[in-house]
Amino acid sequence: MSNLLQEIEAQIAGLKTAVSRQNVGIVREIGDGVAKIEGLTDAMLNEMIDFGQGVMGLALNLEETEVGAIILGDYTKIKEGQEVRTTGKLLQVPVGKALLGRVVDALGRPVDGKGPIRADAAYPVEKIAPGIIRRRSVNQPVQTGIMSIDAMIPIGRGQRELIIGDRSTGKTTICIDTIINNARLNRAAEAAGDTTYRPLYSIYVAVGQKQSNVARVVSVLEEHEALAYTIIVVASASDSATNQYLAPFSGCAMGEWFMDHGMDALIIYDDLSKHAVAYRQVSLVLKRPSGREAYPGDVFYLHSRLLERAARMNEKHGNGSLTALPIIETQLGDVSAYIPTNVISITDGQIFLETDLFYQGVRPAISVGISVSRVGSAAQVKAMKQVAGRLKGELAQFRELAAFAQFGSDLDAKTQAQIERGRRIMEIFKQPPCRPVSVEVQVAVLWVAQNGFMDDVPVDKVKDFQAKLTEVLSTRKAELLAALLKEKTLSDSLTAALKAAATEFKQTYR
């Protein structure tokens, strides 16, 4: 029998040819991170090209007589006349839980000096978004911890919500607060052994940012113990345009791993304006025809295929989700520019941050009037819906009436009351950075405000009232908050308990 086995093995070994077929080409032009290669007749779109010495490239332009490839890595080592070959592989990045707590570059290689990453799997960077049948509608909330967002512009798991505004209006801060709050919720659920809570992992993709900014983000997340639930993908301003172009897609692949395995993930693209600029650079060097504002014709497709990969999967496909928070920087509040309008039409809503509000002291500087979440109250817990349902409308009325109040005209009591209530609500929504508020405290505070307990508190003392109320509720009425968190709805008994607690606090407040 062993003779037979040996015989067959020898025959099979004889059949296996030791000759491999490769497809090669010669580099004819190299510069600006792009190589033009002659030959390479079998190259496929987005295929990895091996330039030797550990340098890889991506074939992006397939022309009749040559192939245009962008280079991932150090392109100064490549010379004209060098032989390159195809690999038959697509670009892949390592994915999995091993990446949590790490800072990686656009190709998934660690840059934080904490050693190599032992990833379980590798996902392709470019992937077709899940189809219609595999999805379901969004109905789970992403608790950002920011009161104005959770109350009026709620974000759901699987939604794409654009954060748009001028420079220095607090866009990144909103995203960091969301990461911190979700890390806090993850930790609390782990500590309590709650298996029904679905943890939300975060991925922060920094495209074209200053490295000092990224370092600051990392240190803030570490300080709030949120880094353990976060992957940071960095393609800083000093990285090549190729890396900046690929980083969001790599981050998305990492997020898709969580989604495919029935978990929830949140991905933040900071920011897509710089991503479009990097893609423009790559396209222009590849001599692709340019369109409006010199952007290539497919700049919409660039962002749409990226953002469509964020979805909520149905039960049959794991019930996972990937929520995307893209950031776009506008110039002088111009939301009708090319890239902002593109991304607004792709996402399921936007949070618009205004410089005027920021300098008036309204921080986060969210312009409630034009911010919208197309998922809306489907992504809110019932308790929040009960207290915040009418808030947006009331604030819209307040903004209209506030204009009248400026003229000092005599107003009737009802109008005056509306204005005063509106002022106090605006005051409540002011929040310092990195101090997310839990949803039960938000519900309690909003209920207290909506039921007139703050109407006689001076506007400049409202924040102090809120802080002290929060402290009292968290320390002496902790079981009330716990019940609110558990039931997720304001039942009659909870409402009564809340009323009693508020009345008691009000009596002692000075």
Place this chain on the structure above:
Amino acid sequence: MKVSKQARRDAKQLFRSCLVNGVLDENRVRQVVQEVSARKPRACLGILSHFRRLLRLELARRTARVESAVPLAPQLQASVRDNLARIYGPGLTLSFAHNPTLVGGMRVQVGSDVYNGSIQARLAALQETF
């Protein structure tokens, strides 16, 4: 030199006219070059330089280079020639070379396709796996 789009298009058209049944006809090529040089149309140099490039690429596509560690016997050369003609069709320009750095085996390059059965390639592949 910067060749205009029109010159490139003209050169491509001229090149296509030199192909007979998909195979390059040398006489036609010489004729084309002579005519263009004689008539000197606008962007003549551009047309000719792009034509030269297309010619170079087509010839490279139809050129097979067989390198071996030891000089091949005539029967082996003939069998290689037949095999290549079977895969790539007629009209291949074959050249045989002796390359001792291959250590053993053969390396055949036809256009962009490389069939490398040499020991040098296998060693390089082995090194990569480490």
